[in-house]
Amino acid sequence: MHIDTTLLIIDSLKILFLIVIIGLFVVFLWDVFQKEHSILRNYPLIGHFRYILESLGVYLRQYFYAGDREELPFNREQRSWVYRAAKDADTMIGFGSTRDLTPLGTIFFVDAPFPVLGSDISKTTPVTVGPFCRLPFTTNTLFNISGMSYGSISKNAVLALAHGAKMAGCWLNTGEGGVSPYHLEAGCDLVAQLGTAKYGFCDEKGNLSDERLKLMANYPQIKMFEIKLSQGAKPGKGGILPGVKVTPEIASIRNIAPYKDSISPNRHTDISNVKELLDVVEHIREVTGKPTGFKTVLGSYEWLDDLCLEIIKRGKEKAPDFITLDGSEGGTGAAPLSLVDYMGLPIAESLPVLVDTLVEYGLRERIKVIASGKLVMPADVAWALCVGADFVVSARGFAFALGCIQALRCHTNHCPTGITSHAWRYQRGLDPTIKAVRVANYVKNMVYETRVIAHSCGVEVPRDLNRKHARMVTENGLSVSLAELYPERVPGIKLR
Numbered sequence: 001m002h003i004d005t006t007l008l009i010i011d012s013l014k015i016l017f018l019i020v021i022i023g024l025f026v027v028f029l030w031d032v033f034q035k036e037h038s039i040l041r042n043y044p045l046i047g048h049f050r051y052i053l054e055s056l057g058v059y060l061r062q063y064f065y066a067g068d069r070e071e072l073p074f075n076r077e078q079r080s081w082v083y084r085a086a087k088d089a090d091t092m093i094g095f096g097s098t099r100d101l102t103p104l105g106t107i108f109f110v111d112a113p114f115p116v117l118g119s120d121i122s123k124t125t126p127v128t129v130g131p132f133c134r135l136p137f138t139t140n141t142l143f144n145i146s147g148m149s150y151g152s153i154s155k156n157a158v159l160a161l162a163h164g165a166k167m168a169g170c171w172l173n174t175g176e177g178g179v180s181p182y183h184l185e186a187g188c189d190l191v192a193q194l195g196t197a198k199y200g201f202c203d204e205k206g207n208l209s210d211e212r213l214k215l216m217a218n219y220p221q222i223k224m225f226e227i228k229l230s231q232g233a234k235p236g237k238g239g240i241l242p243g244v245k246v247t248p249e250i251a252s253i254r255n256i257a258p259y260k261d262s263i264s265p266n267r268h269t270d271i272s273n274v275k276e277l278l279d280v281v282e283h284i285r286e287v288t289g290k291p292t293g294f295k296t297v298l299g300s301y302e303w304l305d306d307l308c309l310e311i312i313k314r315g316k317e318k319a320p321d322f323i324t325l326d327g328s329e330g331g332t333g334a335a336p337l338s339l340v341d342y343m344g345l346p347i348a349e350s351l352p353v354l355v356d357t358l359v360e361y362g363l364r365e366r367i368k369v370i371a372s373g374k375l376v377m378p379a380d381v382a383w384a385l386c387v388g389a390d391f392v393v394s395a396r397g398f399a400f401a402l403g404c405i406q407a408l409r410c411h412t413n414h415c416p417t418g419i420t421s422h423a424w425r426y427q428r429g430l431d432p433t434i435k436a437v438r439v440a441n442y443v444k445n446m447v448y449e450t451r452v453i454a455h456s457c458g459v460e461v462p463r464d465l466n467r468k469h470a471r472m473v474t475e476n477g478l479s480v481s482l483a484e485l486y487p488e489r490v491p492g493i494k495l496r
């Protein structure tokens with residue numbers, strides 16, 4: 001019996017060996033005779049190692065070779081801070097900073113000789129968006145969840161973000177895929193986004209539907225409406241959801257065909273200039289009664305003058321209630337490399353321009369500014385507040401809170417953490433209940449540490465930070481105050 005089993009195993013191994021040899025021989029023949037890949041044709045069999053190693057390279061570098069501050073889009077230092085904050089683990093470090101403080105553009109904050117005592121502070125700083133609406137939105141939040149559509153991210157990811165937002169008291173932007181039941185179920189504050197295809201807001205003919213707008217406005221959770229003109233990663237290109245991710249449920253929410261690429265137009269068909277933009281803002285606000293604004297990236301920024309002049313002509317109450325400014329470093333579910341790498345201005349350059357232009361037209365108080373673009377750490381949020389943002393939003397910061405490992409596969413439906421995959425095999429790893437707590441922890445620790453920076457700068461609350469509180473390293477190696485780099489504008493100067 002024992003000998004029989006051994007012989008059986010040896011026979012099986014022989015057969016297996018034979019199969020492997022035959023398999024390799026078939027691959028060898030295929031390599032030699034195929035014409036598409038020169039490396040494989042010239043180096044049959046071993047040429048495959050090049051492709052295997054190339055695809056594994058990204059992981060090998062991430063785990064073994066890349067330094068803590070080396071990788072892009074986010075380095076290990078940034079990712080680990082978010083992971084620790086999300087797990088409510090200790091975010092302290094020992095010995096000293098590993099940050100190189102010399103490169104051009106490095107930001108420092110200006111500490112006060114006598115910081116504000118953390119224990120003294122109980123002040124909140126509520127901000128009201130849309131004071132002229134029937135239903136203005138007043139909130140204390142500083143840091144919120146930026147749009148990632150249901151489609152680009154999975155059901156479990158949406159659920160975790162929505163429940164996490166509810167626990168943290170921040171808002172969740174729906175992204176351009178329409179409002180799904182998973183956005184609504186947690187009861188968190190929502191910003192409903194209308195992308196260029198206006199998914200979820202159209203009638204059968206594809207036109208903006210007042211009926212749909214009213215239906216959405218009836219949900220008390222939906223606090224604001226955002227028209228997406230563009231996003232940082234791909235200005236001038238509409239949303240792209242590869243067919244493999246268009247499940248029947250997502251297709252029905254978007255009112256499109258399942259398993260076919262969902263490509264939004266590269267701009268709103270009814271918005272081709274600032275007048276039409278203001279018309280649509282006004283229309284949505286009138287129909288819904290809720291604050292309405294738009295999201296954009298700045299490239300050329302002269303059009304902001306046209307926008308402000310048109311607002312002044314129509315009256316301040318006709319202004320967009322907010323502008324979400326996304327930097328060109330922003331993330332995406334899927335976009336062409338040429339746009340991701342080359343299009344638009346980074347937030348560091350565009351945020352001061354937007355804030356200053358609004359000041360110059362006397363519109364700064366009226367139009368709230370929401371900033372995004374790799375603002376995932378407390379220092380990033382503090383910087384944006386110093387420059388003049390009212391709120392900061394992040395998409396990928398929250399992806400890290402959900403466990404994203406930066407595999408860069410959002411467009412493939414093979415996200416290993418189930419955040420951007422609809423396949424059950426991947427999604428089962430993302431438990432919405434546990435991850436919701438991580439989302440809430442991330443917001444809590446972000447706000448806490450931003451407050452720590454504010455206190456060190458000598459102000460009571462983060463929203464009291466201003467340009468005098470930050471400095472930037474310039475060409476001669478010395479730092480200059482942001483107040484000097486972007487001098488204070490005289491309010492309303494362009495109206496005189």
Ligand SMILES: Cc1cc2nc3c(=O)[nH]c(=O)nc-3n(C[C@H](O)[C@H](O)[C@H](O)COP(=O)(O)O)c2cc1C
Pocket residue numbers: 146147148149152153174175176177193228230231232239295326327329330331332333372373374375376393394395396397410420
């Ligand atoms: C997976 C994914 C999906 C996104 N989907 C949308 C979207 O539907 N609408 C939108 O305006 N922006 C979308 N964005 C862009 C983000 O909302 C945000 O503007 C950008 O990523 C900058 O923030 P971050 O650097 O913190 O990620 C998406 C980003 C990611 C990573």
